[in-house]
Amino acid sequence: MFALYMKTLQNKEFALGGTLTLKPAALTSSITSITWKHDDNLLAEQLNSNSKPDYYPQNEVRISLNFKTGELSIIKLTEKDAGRYNVEINTVIQNVGYQVKIIKPVPVPxxxxxxxxxxxxxxxxxxxxxxxxxxxxxxxxxxxxxxxxxxxxxxxxxxxxxxxxxxxxxxxxxxxxxxxxxxxxxxxNPFYKEPSSSVGKVARIVVTAIIIIIIIIACLN
CATH class of the missing domain: 2.60.40.10 (Immunoglobulins)
Structure with a gap:
């Protein structure tokens, strides 16, 4: 089975409705053929540089394959796009794959x-x-x-x-x-208190002093 050759699965998260982009591991030679699988089901393949890529199911228009880099892209992601992705380059199954999770963007809190x-x-x-x-x-x-x-x-x-x-x-x-x-x-903040104005404090002190002076004068008379 294709998956039995896998050694490592990298976890990846993508936004629902967004775009998935997956790349093969670093390559030591140019690509002569490429096959991507999703949960062991054939997803995209191109058998040589002169042929066109095939996508499965055949009416799927959201998938694209870059033959030069081996990069796989899927737009308008749905929850069904979650799962395991594996790639075979030049008839050799790579020892690194991806476990993809499709999640919703966070709301405005x-x-x-x-x-x-x-x-x-x-x-x-x-x-x-x-x-x-x-x-x-x-x-x-x-x-x-x-x-x-x-x-x-x-x-x-x-x-x-x-x-x-x-x-x-x-x-x-x-x-x-x-x-x-x-x-x-x-x-x-329900606990917020407006800071007291220094001008207001001075004015209150002056008014208080004037009242005290008036009272003292009145008492002396």
Whole structure:
């Protein structure tokens, strides 16, 4: 069997609806014939440089084969394109193949503050990076506060209503898989407090001083 000669399978992930590109291992001579198989079924072959490639099934128009490099391409990927890919070059089965997984691109996420009643008087709340990621493979989550740097973290994290948190105005989250990444719009921090204006502080001090002086003068009279 074709697959029994395989020594190594490399894992590859491609986006649903995207394009798959697979290459043979490094070649030591020019190609005189090439055959690609998908799950041991004939997929594409070209037996010499003067012939045209054949694709299977024969009405398949999404496949293309580069005879010079041995590269296989499939566009508009579907879930049926997942599986094992093996290639035979010059009648020799290569000892490296591919195990292909077709995954969905990640959605644009949204930061949701929980509970919904969370406000400036609540001692602590959580922020959740939400989005439907079913079928999207392994997901990683990143968080950013205001104009800060992205930091990898959990999907959900706790926020405490303390002095540091009260200086943060907005939250952002980002989801990532091997084929895509998307960033959320900004979500306001329920614990944020506007910094007091120094001019306002001075004005309040001056007004207070004037009132005290007026009271003292009134008492003296």
């Amino acid at each position: 949204m930061v949701v503050v929980q509970p919904l009643a969370c406000n400036e008087t609540t001692p602590n709340c959580t922020v959740d990076c939400q989005g439907v990621v079913t079928g999207a493979g392994t997901i990683r989550y990143f968080w950013k506060e205001d104009d800060g740097d992205w930091k990898e973290s959990a999907k959900r994290k706790e926020i405490k209503n303390d002095a540091d948190m009260q200086t943060i105005k907005e939250f952002f989250c980002k989801v990532n898989n091997s084929v895509s990444d998307e960033e959320s719009p900004a979500t306001k």
